[in-house]
Amino acid sequence: MTHDATQLPTTILGYPRIGPRRELKKALEALWAGRATQEETEAAAVELRARTRRRLNALGLRAHDASIPSAASYYDQVLDAAVAVGAVPPRFADVVGQDGRVDLVGYSTIARGRGEDAPLEMTKWFDTNYHYLVPEIGPDTQFRFADDRAVREFREALEDGFLTRPVLVGPVTFLLLSKPADGSPEGFSPLQRLADLVPVYAQILRALAEAGATWVQLDEPGLVSDTLTAADAKAIHAAVQETYAALTAVEGRPALLVAAPYGDLGEFLPTLAATDVEALALDLVKGAVPSAPVAGLETKAVLGGVIDGHNIWRTDLVQALGKLEALRPLAASVAAGTSTSLLHVPHDVEDEPNLPAQLKGWLAFADQKVAEVVTLAAALEDPATAADALEASARARRERLEAPGVVRPEVRERLAGLTPADARRSDYDVRRAAQDAVLALPPLPTTTIGSFPQTGEIRRARAAWAKGELSDADYVAAMRAEIDRVVALQEELGLDVLVHGEPERNDMVQYFAELLDGFAVTQNGWVQSYGSRCVRPPILWGDVTRPAPMTVEWATYAASRSAKPVKGMLTGPVTILAWSFVRDDQPLGDTARQVALALRDEIADLEAAGIGVVQVDEPALRELLPLKAVDQKAYLDWSVESFRLATAGAADATQIHTHLCYSEFGEVIGAIDGLDADVTSIEAARSRMEVVPQIAQAGFSRGIGPGVYDIHSPRVPSAEEIEELLNIAVGSISPRHLWVNPDCGLKTRGYAETEASLRNLLAATRAVRGSLAEGADAH
Ligand SMILES: Nc1nc2c(c(=O)[nH]1)N[C@@H](CNc1ccc(C(=O)N[C@@H](CCC(=O)N[C@@H](CCC(=O)N[C@@H](CCC(=O)O)C(=O)O)C(=O)O)C(=O)O)cc1)CN2
């Protein structure tokens, strides 16, 4: 170590990467569509990185002290780490250049797959709506310092006049998030490869130091979960010790900041504090200031993550400063920072011309949060200089509590009048008989998850409508034409329960937020969900009411086009909360119940309009599950209750479906059972029906549709392949309960592949129905 590292710069753990106008999304999608060269896409990204540095500098992060993070990524930071350490699966070995580098086309291939080569699996990043790519690590994976993008981007910034702080996923987290490569022996876990991986990180640190880096940030969020078995925890303690003993021994290295976002470090804090790293970043939003001295911490610089990287409310700076002050006696020095990367929030409140002025005063997007960090840093130096800013932030919060619409007495009264009976339906058998009588579905009924391809034409029509260039009537006509097409296609293919295809929805959450009171939606508030895909999370700021029916006209129009049952399509309360920025002035459960009541009224209206099947999607049920075991039961109670409150007003004969993606099914199976839906569809094709034994074991005895078509890839599954998956399902799930459906909605797919895949899905279903009938005849 060649410089003073007892003082951390004021900083943020990371910043949005997609660009204020989704510049990176557009550049990447142009490359993928063959409309841009690699050089053009790289050039757009270089420009975006330069703009980001200037912006952060203008907001008060300094240019020369590693205060500005170098944390860009073309797709995902975990994929970046995999490529850096040479952990590219053998099926993609050809995309790695002679020099170890992976160019943008090759990098995109690993992320998105090609032909029969499946991409890396994608899964949720902690308790966020961001998704990372899962590295595949086997006993033979050859780690080496392969791609030096981190060094190149550090140099790029330096040449531009900025000494930045490179950010990498730390080695322990990298292995904890990896999965064993296919063919790994029983009992193998990627963490067993730590000793081979750490020297590569050491090399990277050396290369960064040679390039002039003074600080490097290693993100270790893998340490914040406590749902670990004792044996796992022991192995992770040992891994932390081994990793940071080795990395701090690297000669001439940069100072190390180990960041632990998304929760409290708990038992791993003492372990990290005992290492020789210079600095730790603690999440003081989800986690707490340690209540007693921690051995080793007194020699470290600590970044107090008091600004919430996960929400958009303006911080109560008085309270935040209090936490930093409480931390001071425990550490060598304390700096102000964010709890997580700002990746999960939009760029700039000032870029929202349509948000009400009063609401804007309550909000802090990424840029406002950087300013808050800078204000706190000043307040740490001298509270007097920041007194006005501190008082203003406290005033904004008080004002919010009293503003009209935040509390609506009629909503409060309705909630207060609820009884347990409002969340209970009749027994499943009673419902099943009533539903069989009206629906008369064949065995192994087929359906889809709701959305059909969102074509460029649909999106352009909506954009024109929003700009006033297309009239309401023309917009409705365009969407109805799409519904006609979707219904006709499903009829032709022979699906049993049809959908309208959701063409009118920009997003399954934003659509409802636009129609409910108590929400605001943004114009430019894009947040990366995965790769180039983004969402604009709505802001749930007040009590929720439903001024008018939201889906009835679309659903009844679709129903008028077919004699088959058409499934109404709603997003559930938990998912609406999970994918919005939610008020933090009352328990989430109370907010969820308000949303549930709006959905309950919608279901009543759908029933009254003759819709006899309604799906209430809850793909985020698992996402909001707290990382800490102690908090999980309370969450499962309110989340399940809110779904039931939304659905339990339905008549026995109304078939309620739900849908969940991301098959960590085992973890929430109790909750899924508790939802008491008549039919549940889940993602299963990607994991080749891994969840089926879990379903059987749990004795799940209502309708269940494990997905048989992986919609995350353009690949068309063959009928034989789907038949094989169905046979696995039939092996453990009673045909009385088994449904046939894709893994998820089809909105990100094109029509050609969708049609071909669904055709194969129906052929496979007919084949399996045939063999079931033969089996029944033989008995
Ligand atoms: N909120 C949410 N979270 C989720 C999911 C989800 O569906 N919703 N699914 C899971 C996976 N995540 C996903 C996240 C985003 C997308 C996605 O497709 N996003 C679209 C944007 C969707 C949208 O808001 N569309 C708007 C705006 C579309 C747009 O970009 N319009 C153009 C103009 C139209 C054109 O010329 O194409 C523009 O504004 O510039 C609309 O359709 O109205 C994208 O990034 O491309 C898919 C999956 C988990 N989390």
Ligand code: MET
């Ligand atoms: C992310 S779950 C998506 C469910 C929704 N009904 C759709 O089909 O798109």
Ligand SMILES: [Zn+2]
């Ligand atoms: Zn889904």
